Amino acid sequence: MKLKNKNFLFLSPLLIAFFSVITYWIGYNQHKKNNDVFNKWKTLDKNIGLKKISDYEKLLYILSTIEEKYVDSVSTKNLLELSIKNILKDLDPHSQYMPYETSKASTEILDGHFGGIGIRFMIIRDSLVVINAIKGGPSYRAGIKKRDRIIEVNGKNIASVGLQNADVLKLLKGEITSNVSLTIFSPKTNTKKKIKIKRGIIPLNSISASLLLNPKIGYIKLSNFSNNSEIEIIEAIESLKKNGMEKLILDLRFNGGGYLHAAQGVANQFLDKNQLIVYTEGVNSKKREFYANEDGVFKDGELVVLVNSLSASASEIVCGALQDHKRAQIMGRRTFGKGLVQEPITLSDKSEFRITTSRYYTPSGKCIQKPYGKNVNYDDDIYQRMDNGELTTNVFLKDSTKSKQYGEGGIIPDIFIPIDTSTSTISFNEFLYTPTLRDFCFDYYEKNQEQDQGVFDNIMNFNKNFFVNDKMVQNLLLNTETIKMENLIESEIEELKWRIKGEIASYYFNENSKYLIYSTEDLDISTAIKYISNTK
Template sequence: MKTRSIKHRITNNTLIFVTLIVFTSLLPLMSHGQFLRENPRATVQKFAAMLEIINYYYVDTANSADLTEDAIVAMLKELDPHSMYLSKEDVKKANEPLQGNFEGVGIQFQLFHDTILVVAAVPGGPSDKLGILAGDKIITINGEDATGKKISNNYVMERLRGPKNSKVTVGIKRKGRKDIIDYTIVRDKIPLNSVDASFMVSDTIGYIKLTRFARTSLAEVKQALQTLRKSGMKDLILDLRNNSGGYLDVAIDLSDEFLDNDKLIVYTEGMRSPRTNYKSTSRGSFKQGRIIVMVNEGSASASEIVAGAIQDWDRGLILGRRSFGKGLVQRPFNLPDSSVVRLTTARYYTPSGRCIQKPYDNGTEDYYADLLKRFEHGEFVSADSIKFPDSIKYYTPSKRIVYGGGGIMPDVFIPIDTAANSKYYSDLFRKGLLNEYTIDYLDKH
């Protein structure tokens, strides 16, 4: 029976092969690569055929689903650094930081000597309400030992996060007590605030630190602006340092807060995505006061849209260091198994026509090594180390020169704090020795 089945497949394959010979002999002369490019179905069939061959003839067991996922990841890697694949399990994790909340117990934790250490309980969250404290050690979760080498960040999050109103019991070891304290925590929605800080730095100057462009960010900034104005704010410092971005529409709405009516904020354009302009309205609440936007090499995407619009319209000054240079638009495409491909479909351009995206011709590894190269080249300590060709010069309405080529170059350069960023300090930080010493000291005293 087995022999007949194999012989049957070989016969079918032979017929297919002969048919292909006859078919290709009728085609105009073209390369195999050209044929695949002009016939997308042929590419899909080629991939399906390869999976079939592996399933039938490979020496060991092969998982087609895993092979397909690996192939998708490798495929997207060849396109650009920001097109990406998210499995069904990863989609929710990736979206949570930008939704403005997640469901769980409300603690910040760190793994210390194979133990879950509570760094802080989120104010007003379920753990905070029960009296769980910074410095507490979680020894058990739902009666199961939660110590040792088996634990990881994923291990902890999988057990502590969960739907609202569900329960989890943790055993806490607290300094000064010999017994284990059991807490049954009712999970709830935990806010992820985008505004990290807002305060007055002088009688008339307010400061807002924005960490991400999430669904709740605009409302948080508006609330902060209102509070600061009541305190006498006339001018604003908007700190976008190390803000890696978020939603495009939130960046547009935030820019709208500061720009006069009918000003181009940003436009997007791609080979198969026609130009789309995004303009300001009359709704903004801070269109008159002076504004300074702070950026650095960790400011990307949505942060660069806001900084670029402010700079290009001479609305304010940009302070800091050249931003990251991420100006590619990703559009999510849902796949049949609920996984998602975030595919780059267009580029961002500032109002003056500058492309925010830095080059990625030399591959993903070289692309992400760019920041290290900037540091080694001296760009973080001296603006003089940055050379711009005339071809990437642009002009604002007041004839100020601004530069393209990737990222937003600030109007006023601020060097990196070398005392806090020396190689010695970086090694201590990377190895976790600073945290380890601090936690160990607090544990003993």
């Protein structure tokens, strides 16, 4: 019996996984007893065995036997989804299966809109706090204000311990034109009110920031490549040009990609008509070439593109095209190295699988996909870059004969900018991404509404006249166990000061304000400013 069980455990994952994809395609479900194909194999003579039937038929027989004889009850749905995930994962790192809810969330981001009420919010100490209502959106029209708290949704109290972003989104999002009832608490008037809001089309902007860093240098941070990205970047560039921009820094750091056509549209804005942007090709996919279909709106101005190890996919398409055509200086660290193209296929239950159909190549013919497969720890590659010194030393000098030992794939920047590891401990860096700093800054903003209007009437005055002192840093660290003021070195204290200042600015003004504050302190941005300021 033990030997039999061992053989079963060894064989079943692969066989069931393969079977699951096939049966999913033909609509296999819990009512299998009504399925003629399934019933055929239920009547197999067990003494004959399986020697004259196909592999597909073997799999049907195995699954039917498992469900009839396995010691515990088996969930076909769970077994199915796990099996599909494992099959696709075994093909390559980027083919994947997504249940409907996951697929829907992913698609909303890249489609650039969803059905909702139109607020930017944060969860602060288990309360849903409105940071701002999108101008012209459902909440704006309903009179919801900055700093309001939403305490009930459709009669359900949400001001509770453990409130998560996912919980909030599930309640506030819904079909466009559907209604949602909210109870709002206003700290300004100390009153509660109930309102009904009709959900609308809420845009998801792919541009996080667009501003002038000085009278001639513009800055655009693009967070993903969605259906709206081309339109957004055209509008941002045109607006900055009207305000005097002559040179541009395009920030693609941490941009994990998106739609290929969006990458084409963004790259197009910096190129001449008919210049090749990217081409794709696969064993079962014919070669397809993607060109700039018109002259770009910023095809001549000085351009720097910032990248890091998490700039991937569509970001690398843009970087590869601009680098090959010598249109921009790519600055930062080697990009992620995702050069595989996935085709999304929606199934009858609205779940989705994305299968790799081709590789993409830069205009010069380079495929930037990093190695994967057996004996390759694909997910740990980013950490290995830190360990082998790649993020702190320029190991990709053109005359270097050792660069391969550091890894392959990705776009190698024209100008390397190292990360600074000498001033920050792991615990310090982890602290920067906890809610503690964010909550502290919002508390300051709420408690200091009646500030000198000479300081807070615009971001330029704020940047010039608002200072964060040591006492504020001490207050920030009062309730944290991970780092203490006395253990920090001077550079870490200074970083906390400019991060506090930027976060507070974002509440008084907008996200652009944060990036304006950061621009003089962020090593990548300040290096790009210095470089582009010295170009003609």
